[in-house]
Structure formats: C-alpha cells, structure tokens
Amino acid sequence: MKDIAPKLIGLLKGGYCTPQLGRLGRTLREPVTTLQYNVKKLEREGVVHSYKAVFDYKKINEGHCTYLLINLEPSKYGEPEEVSQKIAKNPSVESVDVITGDYEIIVKLRCKDIDEYYAFVKQAIKQYGISKVISLTSLKQVKTEFVNCDN
C-alpha cells in the first residue's frame, strides 16, 4: 500500500483547497463569474489568507489539546513577540498570542497524548526563556476553528 493519508493530511492542513464557486453561486443566486471576481478581490486584498481542511483532531493523533499560559524570564520579558514567533514554528501549535494580564503569552497546543505534551513543555522551558507555565488541559473540545465539534 501507499499510505497516502498522512501526506494528504499534511498538505490539507494549511492549504491545497479552493472555494467552490458553483456551489456558492447556487446558494447566493449569483453568477459564478461575479463570485469569481469577488473571491479574487478578497485574495488580492489579503482578506482571505488561505483555504484549508478542518479535521477531527482525535482522528489524526492530535486529540490532546492544551492551553498554555506563559510567563517569561526577566531577560526575555521585553520581547514576547520574538519568543512567540519561535513557539509558533512548532507544527503542534495551533495558535500563539501575546496577551494582557498576568501572563505574557497564551499558546494553544495540539498533541497526540500527554507524553507528547510533556515533551513539548519541557523543551519549551529549556529553549525559550520561560519562567512559568500554567497548563489548562481541554477535557472537551466543543468548538474549534469556528466549527462545532459534534459528539
């Protein structure tokens, strides 16, 4: 066998998708050429960043979801963006934000299991100047990427 699925999932995760003009046209009762024009405009203006697949993350070994509230070491405190960008490079990281309040950074992490999660946190504390991490582990993912998770 070829086991194409993993490669497919990898590509569909961040692109390799496109809007369905025909279906949009039927729904909005507009000619496809009009929608074509409007879609291209949105792309040109940078309003649409990309088209991608949304997964049932449990089924692609990313079922363990954690929010990390991060404090930086004094030496890194002035540059939360730099640290954020480094963290963002990790493919298990769904989102990174520099935030107000008691913590500097919030990370949404998707791992296979608690072991992978623990490996990430250990490595993160070592590599980026992190002084403290509070982990909020998801017990139930109700909505993700604007999509309601059924079951």
Place this chain on the structure above:
Amino acid sequence: MKDIAPKLIGLLKGGYCTPQLGRLGRTLREPVTTLQYNVKKLEREGVVHSYKAVFDYKKINEGHCTYLLINLEPSKYGEPEEVSQKIAKNPSVESVDVITGDYEIIVKLRCKDIDEYYAFVKQAIKQYGISKVISLTSLKQVKTEFVNCDN
C-alpha cells in the same frame, strides 16, 4: 452595487471549499483518482470535518481577539458542556473548551472592537450561569488556526 463580500465571507468561514485534487496530485506525484479515493475515505471516516477559508481577521472586522477564562455559578457547575454548547452557537466564538484547573471553560472570542467584546461579556454573564470571567486580551496574534500571521 451588490456587496457580495460579506455573504461570501460568511459562507467561506465554515465550508464551501474543496480540496484541489489536481494540485495535490502534482505535488505528491499520484494520480488524481487515487487521491480522490483517499480524500473521500477521509471524509467518510470523519477524519476531515470540512474545508474552509482562513482570514486576516483584522480585515473582516474581527481583529479584537480575547481569551475568556470562565467560572460557572454553583447551579451550573455540574454542566459545563451545556453552557459551552450555548456559548459555541455565537458566531464570534472561534473555540470553546471545557478545561481542567481553576476555570471551567475557556473561550476564544473574535470581535470587531472592545465595545463588541464588552457587549458579548455582559450578555454572556446574564444568559449563561457565569459567576466570573477573566479576560486575556490579545495584543498580538502571532499564529491562528495553524497559520502564521505575517506582519
């Protein structure tokens, strides 16, 4: 004019997209029929939930991003999922998780501005049995939906 963009954005936010088999085929050097088969299988198995657009949220009036850490009133404490599902219905809500730790629910919210955010929080506290909300406001969105935000 018709001002189709808002309708288009609404539909592309949660679907109306499809994988590009041809492009995938060229990249993976596989016949489209093989990929077709594999994609359909992933869909059938529920691995892929949907295909959607990712936006530059500032450009669609959802630039104000906040994480809400929520505590429930004693009367609702036993049913965080029910409350979560109600919160999830709001289209400004990107994600909802029931979590471990000092809070019961974490919500990722995307609003136009702080006024819209405040309106959401006021309404949420009234409607769902919420006793306390801590808001972590995003100062800089570095990565979103697995996509690195440039600039």
Place this chain on the structure above:
DNA sequence: GTTATTAATTGAATATTGTTCAATAAGGTC
C-alpha cells in the same frame, strides 16, 4: 498455501466546474 473477499490503485471517458474575455453597467471625480 490456495482460495475467497475486501480494500486500494489506476486510466479512459464523461461530467462538472472554473477561467478568460469582452461587453455592459454602476459608481466616483472633476
């Protein structure tokens, strides 16, 4: 290990969908 059964791969034909292009209309500017 051979046979039966199911799952996966593929090419060729077909159907569907998207793209280009040129005409027209609408909106804005002076």
Place this chain on the structure above:
DNA sequence: GACCTTATTGAACAATATTCAATTAATAAC
C-alpha cells in the same frame, strides 16, 4: 456631463473532478 475606475455578467473555452470498470494488493478463511 465627460472621464475613469470598479463591478457585473454571459458565452466560449480550459481545466478539473467524477464515474466506472479493470487490475492489483492486502486480508481472512479454510
């Protein structure tokens, strides 16, 4: 109003996806 830019649209064309049937690979049964 004259001009220029932006938006809408249909018809012809190009590209892409889908179906289907044949073949191969994997799995199960005996």
